[in-house]
Amino acid sequence: MGTGSVRVDGNALLLGEGVQIRFIRTLRLPESGTHALPPGLGEFPLRRVEDHPDTVPPEWLAKGGVMLPVYLREAMWLSFGGTRTPAALQVGVGKVCAVSGERWSGRLARTPQNYVVLPRQPWLDGINSGDGTVRQFVAVPLGLGATVEGQVTGEETTGGVQLQAFELGREALAQWHRAERARLTPPPPPSGGEGLYGAPPAQAPVGAGFGGPVPAPMMAPPAPAGAPAPRSAAPGGRSGPPAAPAMGLGVGGSMHQEVYRDERPLSDWSGEPAARVFVHLVPPPAWRAITGEEAPPSPVDRAAYTKAGLPWFDYYDESATDLAPTDALSGVKPVGEWLGDDHAPWAEPAPGQVKPLGNAPRPGKPVQDGDW
Secondary structure (H helix, E strand, O other): OOOEEEEEOOOOEOOOEEEEEEEEOOOOOOOOOOOOOOOOOOOOOOHHHHHHHOOOOOHHHHHHEEEEEEOOOOOEEEEOOOOOOEEEEEEEEEOOEOOOOOOOOOOEEEEEEOOOEOOOEEEEEEEEEOOOEEEEEEEEEOOOOOOOHHHHHOOOOOOOOEEEEEEEOHHHHHHHHHHHHHHOOOOOOOOOOOOOEEEEEEEOOOOOOOOOOOOOOOOOOOOOOOOOHHHHOOOHHHOOOOOOOOEEEEEEEEEEOOEEEEOOHHHHHHOOOOOOEEEEEEHHHHHHHHHOOOOOOOOHHHHHHHOOOOOEEEOOOOOOOEOOOOHHOOOOOOOHHHHHHOOOOOOOOOOHEEEEEEEEOOOOOOOOHHHH
């Protein structure tokens, strides 16, 4: 980890003073076509690597960080819903930037932009494929060439997910705080009395100032995980750490989601990261051997979910600008082209199943006002 503060609070990662990240289980999209946003089906459980020194591989201890259990070809997205103060977040997949396609640099860059801006960016479901789309994050083992890392760099040596947060510089942060105080200060009471406006303002909702609260798409309760088993219950009574297959992220289907351009000058951001963390992806059998816990159940069947009439989502922010695709990421091919297609036939959700989020036009017929 970096020199800054990284903490685990339940299943949330807290980076620095204001960044909050959760890893969300979801439906895997078909690899053809462009689709609505899939739902959240519970949080991946997070565990600190340092809490399992006797059962994790030594190289994991050297990297530190956290780990989560994920099935082969399981899809995920990153939720930033608890982030309140502005931050620039770098997201690496096998140390390849998920926004720019460049190799991990550890520094912010603008040409091309290699970070997302929080809390403006409410979530990230995959690598930036431009034109208002991303390609879904899908877990695959290293060594087959299917990861983003393998396709962009020609090597698969890192795996996992890397996160690094930068805070605003001192003056830019002070300006932001002044603007927030002005926005939250109630208007003065009418002359001659206190009126109804003297009450203190309510806590600003997450995403305030960026189109209002940003709801997470159908967030389910955290996925269940069993209680830790005694250390002696590890399979085979091993005295050393088990071999843990390395996992990374490839890409699946395309969805409608923008990666927003930063409207601030690059000089507004601190030159040094506030915090960073390495996230190890662990197959369920290795998770059980390392932690003594059962991994969450296997992912929900996509066809059954859609057939049941449950919602998909469409997020829209008319005041933001989408980043253009980069050559490195536009050429990344979905995991089905490497591992073979295992999709059941796809049925599009009915129009009423796709729910608008953000400041998209709301459904329903307008009501005309009159004289009264």
